Amino acid sequence: MKLVRMLKGALGGAALGAAAVTGAAAQEDEAFRMGVCYDLSRAYTFITPQIVQAGRDLADLINADGGIGGHPIELTVQDHGNEPQRGIECYERLRRDGVFVFDFLSTPVSLAVVPRAMRDEVVMMQSLVGRGDAINGEVFEWVFPVGPTYWGQAANDIAFIKEQNGGSLEDMTIGFVYLDYPFGQEPIRILETLAEREGFELQLYPVPLPGNDQSATWTQVRRNQPDYMISWLLANGHVVASREMQRNGYPISQYIAVNWLNEVDIENIGNEAATGILRGTNVVGGQDIPIIQEIIAELYEEGEGNGPREMINDVYYNTGVAMYSVVFEAARLAYEADGWPITPESMRRGLRSLEEYDANGLFAPVTVTESDHGGGGRTRVEMWDGETWVPQNDWTAAYQDVIWDVVDQYSSEFTLEED
Amino acid sequence: MFYRQSGIRHTDYVSDSKLFPIPADRNLLLLILLIALAAPFILAPFYVNSYILPWLIWTAAALGLNLVIGWAGQLHLGYAALMAVGAYTSVHAARFGIPWEGALLIGGALSAVIGSLFAFAALRVKGLYLALTTLALQFVMDWVLSHSPTITGGSHASLQAPTFRLLGQAITSDAGRYYVALGWCVLVTIFLLNLRRTGLGRALVAVREKDYAAAILGVNSFLYKIIAFATSAFIAGISGGILVVCYYFLVTPEQFTVAVSIQLLAMVIVGGLASIIGTYLGVGLILLAPGVVNRLFGALAGYFDLRFSPETFAHIPNAVYGALIIVFLIIEPMGLGKIYRNIRDYLLVWPFDQLKK
Numbered sequence: 001m002k003l004v005r006m007l008k009g010a011l012g013g014a015a016l017g018a019a020a021v022t023g024a025a026a027q028e029d030e031a032f033r034m035g036v037c038y039d040l041s042r043a044y045t046f047i048t049p050q051i052v053q054a055g056r057d058l059a060d061l062i063n064a065d066g067g068i069g070g071h072p073i074e075l076t077v078q079d080h081g082n083e084p085q086r087g088i089e090c091y092e093r094l095r096r097d098g099v100f101v102f103d104f105l106s107t108p109v110s111l112a113v114v115p116r117a118m119r120d121e122v123v124m125m126q127s128l129v130g131r132g133d134a135i136n137g138e139v140f141e142w143v144f145p146v147g148p149t150y151w152g153q154a155a156n157d158i159a160f161i162k163e164q165n166g167g168s169l170e171d172m173t174i175g176f177v178y179l180d181y182p183f184g185q186e187p188i189r190i191l192e193t194l195a196e197r198e199g200f201e202l203q204l205y206p207v208p209l210p211g212n213d214q215s216a217t218w219t220q221v222r223r224n225q226p227d228y229m230i231s232w233l234l235a236n237g238h239v240v241a242s243r244e245m246q247r248n249g250y251p252i253s254q255y256i257a258v259n260w261l262n263e264v265d266i267e268n269i270g271n272e273a274a275t276g277i278l279r280g281t282n283v284v285g286g287q288d289i290p291i292i293q294e295i296i297a298e299l300y301e302e303g304e305g306n307g308p309r310e311m312i313n314d315v316y317y318n319t320g321v322a323m324y325s326v327v328f329e330a331a332r333l334a335y336e337a338d339g340w341p342i343t344p345e346s347m348r349r350g351l352r353s354l355e356e357y358d359a360n361g362l363f364a365p366v367t368v369t370e371s372d373h374g375g376g377g378r379t380r381v382e383m384w385d386g387e388t389w390v391p392q393n394d395w396t397a398a399y400q401d402v403i404w405d406v407v408d409q410y411s412s413e414f415t416l417e418e419d
Numbered sequence: 420m421f422y423r424q425s426g427i428r429h430t431d432y433v434s435d436s437k438l439f440p441i442p443a444d445r446n447l448l449l450l451i452l453l454i455a456l457a458a459p460f461i462l463a464p465f466y467v468n469s470y471i472l473p474w475l476i477w478t479a480a481a482l483g484l485n486l487v488i489g490w491a492g493q494l495h496l497g498y499a500a501l502m503a504v505g506a507y508t509s510v511h512a513a514r515f516g517i518p519w520e521g522a523l524l525i526g527g528a529l530s531a532v533i534g535s536l537f538a539f540a541a542l543r544v545k546g547l548y549l550a551l552t553t554l555a556l557q558f559v560m561d562w563v564l565s566h567s568p569t570i571t572g573g574s575h576a577s578l579q580a581p582t583f584r585l586l587g588q589a590i591t592s593d594a595g596r597y598y599v600a601l602g603w604c605v606l607v608t609i610f611l612l613n614l615r616r617t618g619l620g621r622a623l624v625a626v627r628e629k630d631y632a633a634a635i636l637g638v639n640s641f642l643y644k645i646i647a648f649a650t651s652a653f654i655a656g657i658s659g660g661i662l663v664v665c666y667y668f669l670v671t672p673e674q675f676t677v678a679v680s681i682q683l684l685a686m687v688i689v690g691g692l693a694s695i696i697g698t699y700l701g702v703g704l705i706l707l708a709p710g711v712v713n714r715l716f717g718a719l720a721g722y723f724d725l726r727f728s729p730e731t732f733a734h735i736p737n738a739v740y741g742a743l744i745i746v747f748l749i750i751e752p753m754g755l756g757k758i759y760r761n762i763r764d765y766l767l768v769w770p771f772d773q774l775k776k
Contacts (some may be wrong), residue, residue, distance in 0.1 A: 084673070
C-alpha cells in the first residue's frame with residue numbers, strides 16, 4: 001500500500017508542477033516570447049554562444065526602447081545537445097508554455113521538428129541551417145529560412161568566379177572540397193547542374209568527418225591544379241585546409257570558404273598565412289555598423305552586455321544580430337498590422353510582409369513572400385586583407401532558376417499524397 | 420513483508436518454472452501496467468508525449484540490444500544502424516502502399532537479414548574484435564545512407580512517414596501513438612521475460628558464459644549467436660519503424676548515427692546486462708536525465724538568481740549527468756537493475772534479516 005501511496009504522491013506532485021508552470025506562463029503572457037533551443041554543448045558550439053549573446057543583446061536594446069508595442073521580448077534559451085530527442089522535448093515544453101516562435105540552429109534537430117511545427121502551426125525560424133528546400137513557402141508553410149541557403153551561396157560563389165574570369169567559365173576547373181556528410185554534400189547537386197550549363201569541370205574532393213585529415217585530398221588538388229577551390233568545411237577544417245594548401249603550394253587566394261569561417265579561424269590559420277583567403281558570406285562583417293555600435297554604446301559600455309565584450313568581434317555575432325533582427329522586425333510588423341496579442345497567424349503574416357528588409361544593415365535586403373520564405377538569398381564574396389574582410393563583389397543571387405528547380409523537386413518529395 | 424513468500428510452495432516443475440514465483444512481483448507489474456494504461460488520462464499530454472512515449476520505444480530497442488549483449492554476451496556497437504534499416508524500409512514500404520502492419524514487419528525482417536548477414540562475418544571473431552566489426556556495420560550504414568539519395572531522399576532531405584494506420588484504423592491522436600508504443604514495448608518485454616525459461620534462453624546464457632563449453636554440451640554456439648543477432652536486429656528494425664512513425668514522423672540519417680549506437684550501449688550497461696527492469700531504468704536515465712537535470716538546474720539557477728553564460732549553463736547539467744552515471748556505476752557496477760534487485764532482496768526478508776544479527 002505504501003507503494004501505491006508513494007506513486008499517488010508522485011503523480012500528484014507532477015500534476016502540481018505542471019499546473020505551476022502553466023500558471024507562470026499565464027503571468028508572462030505580456031511578453032513576446034521566443035523559444036531558443038540551441039546546441040550549446042556539442043557540435044554547434046563554435047557559433048551558438050555568439051548567436052545567443054547577439055539575440056539577447058538585440059532584445060535588450062529593443063526592450064529599452066519600449067519593446068514591441070510596449071511588450072518586452074523574452075528569449076528562453078535551452079541546450080539540446082544536437083540530439084533530435086532533446087530538441088523535440090524543448091520544443092514541446094516551450095510550446096506548452098505558450099511559445100510559438102522557435103529557432104533550433106541545428107540541422108538534425110530542425111529536420112526532426114519540421115513535421116511537428118507544421119502540424120502544430122507554429123512559426124519555425126531556420127535561417128542558415130536545415131533543409132534548403134524549406135524556402136518553398138507553399139510547401140513549408142510554417143518554416144522560415146530567411147536569408148541565403150547553402151544552395152544559393154554555392155551558386156553565388158560560381159557566379160563570383162565567372163565574374164572574376166571575365167564572364168565565362170569555359171574550360172575552367174573548379175574543385176569542391178567538402179565534409180562527406182549531408183552538410184557538405186548539399187551543394188553538389190547545384191554545382192553539377194551549373195558545371196553542365198557553364199561548361200566548367202567540377203572536381204569533388206570529399207573529406208571524412210570532422211575534417212582533420214585532408215592530406216590525401218590536397219595532394220590530389222596539387223596534381224589537378226583547379227582554378228578555384230570552393231570549400232564546405234567547418235571551423236577547424238579550414239585551418240587544416242590552409243596548412244595543406246601551404247604544403248602543396250596551392251594559393252589561399254583561390255580558396256572560397258563557406259560562410260562558417262570566422263576571426264577565430266583566421267587567428268588559428270595565422271593572420272599572414274590567411275591574408276587573401278576568400279569567403280562566401282551572408283552578413284556584413286566587422287563592427288562599423290550602426291546597430292553594432294548602438295549595442296556597444298548602450299549595453300557594453302554600461303556593463304550590461306549579455307556576454308564578454310570581445311565576442312562582438314566575431315562575424316557570427318553579426319550573424320546572430322541579423323537572424324534576430326528578422327524575427328523582431330516581423331513581430332513588430334505583426335503587432336502593427338494585427339495588434340496585441342501576437343498569434344502564430346499574425347507572426348507568420350508579419351514575416352511574410354518583410355519587404356526589402358536589410359536586418360539593421362546586416363543582410364542584403366530580403367523580401368519574404370508567401371511562396372518564397374527565403375527572401376532572395378543574396379550573398380557576396382569577401383577577402384581577408386590581414387585586418388578586415390573586404391567585399392569582392394556586390395550582393396548577388398545568381399542562377400535562381402537552377403535553385404528553384406532543385407527546391408521544387410525536393411520540396412515536392414516532402415509532400416505526401418494522403419488518402 | 421513486501422515480497423511475501425510464506426505459503427508459496429511449488430510442488431511440481433510447471434509451477435516452479437512459473438514466470439513469477441512470488442505473487443508480489445506479478446502484482447507490482449500489473450499495477451505498473453495499469454498505471455501505464457491509464458497514463459494518457461492521468462498525466463498531462465506533455466509528459467506522455469515527450470517523456471514516456473520515447474522512453475517506451477527506446478526501451479523496446481534497448482531490450483533488443485540487451486538480448487544480444489546481456490543474454491548472448493556478444494558486444495554490439497552497430498545497433499542504431501539496424502534501427503535505421505528498419506525505419507527506412509518500413510517508411511519506404513508504407514509510402515509504396517503496403518499497410519503499416521506489413522511495412523513494419525518488412526522493416527524488421529530486412530533488419531534481421533542484414534543483422535545476421537553481418538553476424539556471419541562478424542562472428543568469426545570475438546570480444547573487442549567483434550565490437551569493432553559491429554562498429555563497421557554502423558559506419559557502412561552511415562556511408563550508405565549519406566550516399567544514396569534514393570534511400571534517404573537526397574542530402575539534407577528527409578522522408579515523411581505516411582499516416583499511421585493499424586488494422587484499418589488511422590492512428591493520429593497522441594494517446595493512440597502512446598498505446599502503440601506501449602503495446603510494442605510490452606510485447607518485447609514479455610518475450611524477454613519468457614526467454615530465460617526457454618531452451619533458447621538457456622542456450623544463449625551457456626554461449627555467453629563460455630562458448631566452447633557450450634559446444635561441448637551440445638549447444639551449437641555459432642547457430643545461437645546468429646539467432647541472437649537476428650532476433651535483436653528484428654526488434655531493432657521494428658523499434659526503428661515505430662520510433663519514426665510514432666515519434667519523429669520523418670526519418671533522416673542523423674537519427675541513427677554512431678552516437679545513438681553508443682547511447683543505446685550506455686542504456687544497456689547503465690541499466691544492467693540481462694536485466695529487464697534495469698533496461699527500463701537505464702533508458703530512463705540516459706534518455707531523460709539530460710532534460711530533467713537541465714530543467715532542475717535551470718530552476719535552481721532561477722531560484723538563487725544566478726547568471727551564467729549560455730555555454731556554462733548548458734555544460735553544468737551535462738557534467739552533472741555524467742557524474743550521475745558514474746555515481747550509479749560506482750554504487751552498483753552491475754547497473755540500475757541490480758540496485759533494484761538489492762532493494763528487493765532486502766525487502767524479501769525484511770524485517771526478519773535483523774534477527775540473525
